[in-house]
Amino acid sequence: MSRRVLAAALLPLSLVLAGCAGTEVLDAAGSSSAASSTSGGATEGSTAATTPAEPAGTALTVEVAGGQLAGDTGRVPVPLGDPVTVTITSDTADEVHLHGYDVTADLPAGTPVELSFEATIPGVFELELHDARTVLLTLQVS
Amino acid sequence: MNLLAHGVGSRTDLPIPLGLALYGAGAAILISFAALLLLWRSPKLGGPGSGRPLPPAVQRFVESAATRRALQGMALVLLGVVVAAAVAGPPETRRNLAPWALYITFWVGLVPASLLLGPVWRAVNPLRLLHAGLSRLVRSAPGGGRLPALGLWPAAASLLVFLWFELVYPGRAEPATVAAFLMAYGVVHTGLALWFGPGWFAQGDGFEVYSTLIARLSPWGRRDDGRIVVRNPLANATATPETPGLAAVVVVILGSTAFDGLTRTVWWQTGPGAANDSFSGTAGLVLSIALVGGLYLLGTRLSGRLARQPLGVQPRRYAATVVPIALGYTVAHYFSLLLLDGQTTWILASNPFGIPGVDLFGTYGNVVDLTAVSPDTIAYVQVGGVIAGHVAGVTLAHERALLSERHARASDQLPLVIVMVLFTVGGLGLLFGF
DSSP: OHHHHHHHHHHHHHHHHHHHHHHHHHHHHHHHHHHHHHHHHHTTTSTTTSOTTSOOOEEEEEEEETTEEEESOEEEEEOTTOEEEEEEEESSOEEEEETTTTEEEEEOTTOOEEEEEEOOSOEEEEEEETTTOOEEEEEEEO | OOSOOSSSOSOBOOOOOHHHHHHHHHHHHHHHHHHHHHSOSSOOSOOTTOSEEOOHHHHHHHHOHHHHHHHHHHHHHHHHHHHHHHHHSOSSGGGOHHHHIIIIIITTTHHHHHHHHSSHHHHHOHHHHHHHHHTTTSOOOTTGGGHHHHTTHHHHHHHHHHHHHHHTOTTTTSHHHHHHHHHHHHHHHHHHHHHHOTTHHHHHOHHHHHHHHHGGGSSEEEOTTSOEEEOOHHHHHHTOOOOTTHHHHHHHHHHHHHHHHHHTSHHHHHTTTTTOSHHHHHHHHHHHHHHHHHHHHHHHHHHHHHTTOOSTTHHHHHHHHHHHHHHHHHHHHHHHIIIIITHHHHHHTTSTTOOTTOOTTSOTTOOOOTTSSOHHHHHHHHHHHHHHHHHHHHHHHHHHHHHHOTTOOGGGGHHHHHHHHHHHHHHHHHHHTO
16 A cells, blocks of 8 residues: 555656656757857858758857957857867967867967867867966857 | 866766756655655654565675775775876876876765665775774774764765865866875874774765765665665665764765856856855855755754754754755766766776876777767756655655654654755756756
8 A cells, every 4th residue: 555655656756757758859949949040140141041951150269368358258059060160369378178079279379279170079068278277168069 | 177166077067958957846846745745654664673684695705804805905906006196197187097086986986886785985995904904003092982972073074175175176186186185085094093993984984984875775784683684775774873963974965066066057157156266166165065054954953843852863863864865966966977077087097107008908099988978868867866866855754754753743844845845956956057
């Protein structure tokens, strides 16, 4: 008898887990619409003409001057699978490192450097100045 | 590596979808009230005397000094390798074995190991071997008489020190930090064990107490007649002795995991934690633990007041019931770390000193596969872990209330259940990332 009571108490859990499968579709739809608006913003002007088969890609820029950051800093959402180009300009020489993807590039003072990669790994990753230990931006790939 | 709070790692999890967070929170509330109304009305889980004993030969083997000394000897060798790698290996964190071995494989791996095998670190603890060797030179333990009064408070302090190094100290990922921490930990705890006697490890060594506490939710227990038994993990948890300081240990574990989740949110990274220094981290860690502790004291004492029971013993009486909630938090926050970044340990172990051409296990050329577990799986495990922990916690608290008073009214348990709902909804909020 008590076993049946326990089962009754646990029933809502199974309902919840079944219910979650329903939200997944909703969330996937939500994030893909958010993604298309992001990539649309990056390639303004050519969105109507190009075919949707070609991914637009994400272009980001960060400037470092006197220890201050400007441009696309903070948490930056990127759609999974998108080609991403980050252009970094720094007033001091350093090395940039994108964790997880393990992409690094030397950063000479005053010269813009482009970091290009395909956003194939989902998760949250930091783009960091190796010597100064400054986090330039956090990439949220989903 | 600045914003990633836990010791090391190259990635953090995506925020869980809003729908999943809301379903989880709703389920937590629904289950709690269903539990109060529907669960059994007299204690039924079985106490310290329950369980099916293992064959005597198995128990003799598990408990024999030879087995334990052999395991401790192996652990001591591994500890030596990790410390040596930290001192003499490559200076970069991502190529040095020690931070990955300590923060991920050992600290996070201790949880599944204890859950499946029981209190493993008590059997394997290499400091016990060091102490056994040194205690032949020292005649007696002068502080032994004072140890019982300390309860588990030393373990709470020991865990807090480790967690500060892991979550707050800015140089936490440096191999030199890991080397210094491990050597200091070994010296301090072996020294304290010489002073207080070998009983120190079970009360003061944070790692051992953590493993023993998680093992309370394993199927392996010790019956009150000394036999090692297999029993329902919930009965095992119910049999946890009400030791002073137990609540403090649980609160430190839960509060620090909540702080780790907090530091991954955009709110923390752009707000209170933007300075990203020791001060903001220390304040955040202390406040998180204080908030969890305050809520816990409030819930247990209010429940005790409603049931007209002495208030002083309430916090430790219910401490074991919060262990599943803390375990759910731990699974949610560190499961992906162990499976994804944890691969690094096995790659670097093939060449601990970074010598060109060395590849002991043929794994040094492997690359960490950060896509081995999909984001959907991670999100389901996170929410599932938190909710399962909540269900077990509420169930255990119900049994404890009935044990303390045969005809306890269900409504007396309401304050503690509400606090548990707050912990669970708060935990889901941290996973959602605000």
